[in-house]
């Protein structure tokens with residue numbers, strides 16, 4: 001059975017890891033920075049060398065196209081992202097992009113043409129670490145976020161996406177929303193421990209769990225650290241600390257699938273001898289079930305408001321991004337499952353805990369994902385790692401799932 005060239009794929013991953021490489025062995029390629037642009041340039045070079053044509057759309061999504069015999073047919077697409085977390089790893093996103101390139105390289109070596117065209121996509125700002133929400137590029141491509149809204153989104157330094165696109169030369173011409181694909185397959189590391197713990201090398205992903213990002217702002221009263229008795233204080237920090245522990249208890253109420261994270265925490269005008277008066281923090285809620293995450297959200301508001309009232313402070317909780325649980329397309333899931341069967345790789349069905357561009361694409365065209373294990377289930381960490389044999393097997397499955405959809409043309 002045709003297989004990809006695992007050594008070539010691994011070498012490309014290690015080459016790409018040097019772009020924005022950090023001393024601790026991770027990667028820092030924040031969306032639309034010069035490091036992200038450098039990674040995209042390297043990828044584009046590789047695609048042109050593989051005989052593909054490259055184009056960019058208005059929100060900076062990068063497309064590499066391999067013509068099909070019936071070149072007007074909707075393309076079978078694959079891809080992921082090259083942007084990383086501030087201290088990201090060498091596989092999150094980039095694995096899906098380079099596994100797709102390896103599929104094309106393998107088809108070229110085998111002199112295989114496909115009936116439908118193939119497109120590889122590098123989505124803009126998947127991580128949501130620089131601009132929010134996450135998966136901004138694919139949401140704009142599918143029309144879920146209007147282009148103007150996306151272009152005017154600002155990062156913490158008040159730079160707009162539009163400015164960052166033109167600064168890096170990725171303010172492309174291709175229209176958004178984009179033309180729907182025939183199908184979209186995304187390969188990705190699992191970013192959790194499930195596959196590794198069960199010793200299973202392939203995850204046939206059936207969908208993505210629900211995600212909610214909330215912005216919380218707690219306001220009290222600034223006062224002198226040395227003269228204000230504790231009982232008179234309206235301290236935004238200690239109130240927020242109560243809310244943080246209430247949030248951790250909320251996860252226990254919805255264990256084991258309910259997940260809560262506070263990733264960002266800012267005291268405005270912080271000073272070590274002034275009582276904190278204005279504190280903002282972010283909340284990331286996850287649960288596979290929409291009704292459950294809605295109850296988590298409602299209970300969180302109730303409990304935070306009670307804490308604020310008891311302490312005489314105010315709290316504002318605003319939804320920043322709501323992503324419902326999203327099932328993938330049965331026919332695409334079957335294409336992945338049949339590819340795995342044919343290759344004889346052990347596999348299991350799994351729901352994605354992480355958000356991916358495939359979650360947006362699933363609302364726009366038939367979509368499915370393929371997971372491989374990552375070492376210790378670790379991701380969004382510079383120590384993120386994967387085993388070469390898992391990297392190869394995932395790309396083999398991607399190759400055959402895409403081929404079954406794109407149609408192999410006999411010479």
Ligand code: HGY
Pocket residue numbers: 126127128134135353354355356
């Ligand atoms: O937030 C997520 O799950 C993804 O890593 N952007």
Ligand code: MN
Pocket residue numbers: 081092093126188356
């Ligand atoms: Mn990712």
Ligand code: MN
Pocket residue numbers: 085092127380
């Ligand atoms: Mn990620």
